[in-house]
Amino acid sequence: MPSTEHSIASGPYTAVVTARGGALRELQHNGRDLVVGFGPDGRVPDxxxxxxxxxxxxxxxxxxxxAGTDYQAPVNEPERGSALHGLATEQIWAVREAAEDRVVLVCTIGAGPHYPSDLKVSVxxxxxxxxxxSTVSAVNAGSASAPYGVCPHPYLVAGPGMLDEWTLEVPAREFLDVTPDRLLPIGMKTVEEGGFDFRSxxxxxxVRIDHAFTGITRDAAGLARVRVKDPAGTGVELEWGAEWPWVQIHTADKPVGPDRLGLAVEPMTCPPDAFNSGADLLHLKPGETHSASWTIRALA
Structure with a gap:
């Protein structure tokens, strides 16, 4: 039976990637966790x-x-009546390439009642x-144009302290306000209005955050960075390029179970419910490819 676990290493960094959802299962720097990990078996939590x-x-x-056709995706968040995080999170991705310091996984999303065209995805x-x-790429391998958006979903860990004690920096001036019950978009607000101004x-x-941010400040190379630091002096940074005009920040609040274990930082090509609003939605023509990259690194 093929392995669903793939360990890579380089210098002080080690990582474990799983075929379940193409997910990053562990990332460490000198033995210190940079993301909230999970076990080798069962469904990927959160x-x-x-x-x-x-x-x-x-x-x-x-x-x-x-394009004149109605589609119905599986509602996998019944408490909010939403289809959450696309169509590939439950798939077992296949290995296309594996080396000591690198692994590439692939999956296919087929045309049907959920989606207009065949989509081949690699990470x-x-x-x-x-x-x-990390880089995620998708090619429209079918014969019809298709809507497209993507994001990774890591939960960053700054250090040994509680999340409330961490220092956060998010270079965004606006966020998308959402309904309190279903977390669906209402409209844009400034970060000052929402109490989410972490530009410094x-x-x-x-503070509880589960919102998409935009109006992002970038450097001359088009890169933006979210940083979280622990009082102990450690930290972690997620850096992304101009391919991602949005970033979702979530403080991992849970009504039951482990609470506020890490900070979800998710560069996004489009905001929530973009398949209906059309906001920053990409349209992949047959044969067209889209790629976007991000980097997670330790801060001393």
């Missing part, structure tokens, strides 16, 4: 480290219309001195 494709976040009622994970560099680093405290 979508940790999965690749959310062909849409990120929520699709209201799992319904959308595209690469590569370790080096600069941390874990500040302590998280008890």
């Amino acid at each position: 979508y940790r480290g999965v690749i959310c494709v062909p849409w990120p976040n929520r699709l209201a009622d799992g319904r959308y219309a595209y 690469s994970y590569s370790l080096g001195p600069g941390g874990l560099r 680093p500040r302590r998280l405290g008890p």
Whole structure:
């Protein structure tokens, strides 16, 4: 039986990637966790480290219309009536390439009642001195155009302290307000209006966040970074490029079970429910490819 676990290493970095959802299961720097991990068996808890494709976040009622045809995706978040995180999180991805410091996984999303076309998706994970560099690519392998969005779903760990004690930096000036019951989009607000202004680093405290941010400040190379730091002096950074105009931040609040274990930082090509709103939605023509990359690295 083929292995569903793939360990890679380079210098002080080690990682474990699982075929379940194409997910990053572990990432460590000198033995210190940089993400919230999970076990080698069973379902991936809380979508940790999965690749959310062909849409990120929520699709209201799992319904959308595209090119004159109605589609119905499985509603996998029944308490909010949404299709959450796309169609690939429950798949077992296949290994296309494996080396000591790199692994590439692939999956296929087929055309049908959920989606208009065949989509072939790959994700690469590569370790080096600069941390874990990842790239997700998708090619429309079918004969019809298709809507497309994507995001990774890691939960970052700054250090040994509680999340409330961590310092957060998010270079965004706006966020998408959502309904309190279903977390579906309402409209844009400034980060000052929402109490989510982390453009200068500040302590998280008890604030609860589960929102998509945009209006992102980037450097000359088009890169943006979210940083979290622990009072002990350790930290972690997620860096992403201009391919991702949005980033979802979630403080991992749970009404029952382990609470606030890490900070979800999810670069997104489009906001929640984009298949219905059309906001920043990509349209892949037959044969067209889209790729986007991100990096997770330790901060001393």
